[in-house]
Amino acid sequence: MAEAATIDLRVGHRDRVRQRLMTVGGEAFTDAEMLEAVLHLAIPRRDTKDLAKLLLRRFGSFAAVLAAPAAQLAAFDGFGDSSVANLKIVVAAAQRYARGQVASDAPILSSWAPLLDYCRTTMAFEEIEQFRILFLDKKNRLIADEVQQRGTVDHTPVYPREVIKRSLEHGATALILVHNHPSGDPSPSTADVQMTRQIIDVAKPLGITVHDHIIIGRAGHASMKALRLI
Template structure:
């Protein structure tokens, strides 16, 4: 049975929660559909009294947040506020603070939000495919910036930058990756390449292929890197043995293996630092 409409109200004035024609996927509606500006009275149910809702109440908050960022930079904002500021661009007509907080609650940190796989990002209410893709674009740009900082520089003199770069590249991958940083005789970065991608707990590594690629690039030194999707960077016996095999294969050809770094969500481990090589 259809309830009678109130006099003076037309369809543009009505916003009824739980209507039968609501989209099946609430996330797509919440994240992607622009909302018209609301003016005047809104009815929240067939028998509920009309109530006043301010017109886009969050716009003043957005202006204040932008002002704080312009005047104080990133140090003036909490992590959720920086993420909220980014989401302003991606979701222009919704309150993005709850989405920013939900992302940080789900993944734990800004780096983990940007490093999260797309399919997990879209499980957060308010994040659709387009928003997830834009977040991954920001992550890609950040990763490229870190790589450009290393390119041509003496890597061993910028070890913290190496770790930061590797964490951005690998810490939140769901499968193991084995990558190699190829260095010249001045220990400047020539190339960074993923050699193999494996399963959640294993990656096949072929020492001859690693050394062959080093010779092709005229590299004289290597830094080996792989990730542990479990989050624990503790090296396994297989990690140690594989590293020693690559060292033994590379040494007769004048190629030095400086270190093997294992990256996890909870930190990193250096086999050289642990005196395992």
Template sequence: MSPPPRQFSEAPLPGFEPVRTRRRAGPEPHQVAHRKRLRARFMQGGAEAMPDYELLELVLFRAIPRRDVKPLAKQLLMEFGDFNAVLAAPSARLTALPGVGESVIQELRIVAAAAERMARARVLDRAVIASWDALLHYCRTCMAHRETEQFRVLYLDRKNILIADEQQASGTVDHVPVYPREVVKRGLELSASALILVHNHPSGDPTPSEADILVTRQIVDAAEVLGLTVHDHLVIGKGREFSFRAEGYL
């Protein structure tokens, strides 16, 4: 006859603790509900009715999935001023703020790149003169909130269609080196017929400096010798821009 089966006690052995499964911490229920409500409002009414901090929250949701991001969104806006300035903020200044890591910066850069690409699509391969408002929107999107000066040249063909948008130089908060010969030389390489010069003033005031006026004159003179036309020089500030053509400088 077979012996009865052995019985094992469920009590832990002396000196050993039972292994307990640790549940992964997730967002609090009120955070989940808040995120759902915010996303629903965005899908129903779009971004127009949302303040900047709520739109920024939507961006931060992906970067920080398990934390209330409203305080961080408001801190970013307090530090940089508005939604666009947050997107354009330098990485070094962003990471100096508590709670901002690589994932946050990555999400901000993705949104900024998408905005620039959409604005650029409205002017590339189109007659720029007939799409002037779209061109200004593109320049503001790319340059208005930069913290250093950037000088770009838009090269146009005989029909004033934009064939290239190139950054010629970047500089400091109040200076950017520009070489008229290189600007014109590149126009010849692209078989361009006309140029539009664009640079930004990080101070926010688009009033041109004496150096801006001088380098514009040098580029115009060099371009004329080679049969290229300079349609305008735009200085992009925060909220407004200065047109050399409209103000009688060209």
């Protein structure tokens, strides 16, 4: 009987969380409350309030918890293979949604905030550097979004001629370059700036414009154009 009462209380609490979400929206939730609600989906048969607090203390933020490696999540009581997989499905859905906000018929330059949200969702908590290219048409609409290179924790090899070759294959007339800094600090390095200028120099004679190079870190982002580095 005690176990049945506990289950009833848990179900009742989850119903109240869902009702509150539908009434006031997710913006009214704290990170702990939102993570608890997400964990309801990932771990359907246990109380997740205390677990949400533990995870936030360990990883530091809601986004960092969702991006945490599966092996680190599995170290917490209640996280089995199924629960970790369920959580990663939530993450994949969020990334797909964010990409959908960018991949529309609207010029990408007029959707800058969704673009940054998408880049942060997909790259901010990666443990190795990756170099992503957004290929645009003459109306600055997204043609393709590709990760061209993956590197180490602090370096990604980028070859300007390969970037241009892929641009020509897509018929792109403009590019937005994006890469992440796993250290968390999005400040451009000297090597980042030099590499970007090399790509611009190769692209310009072919009529391909590099609109920006965005660097994503856990602490935010940096735009080389806004910093007047390109």
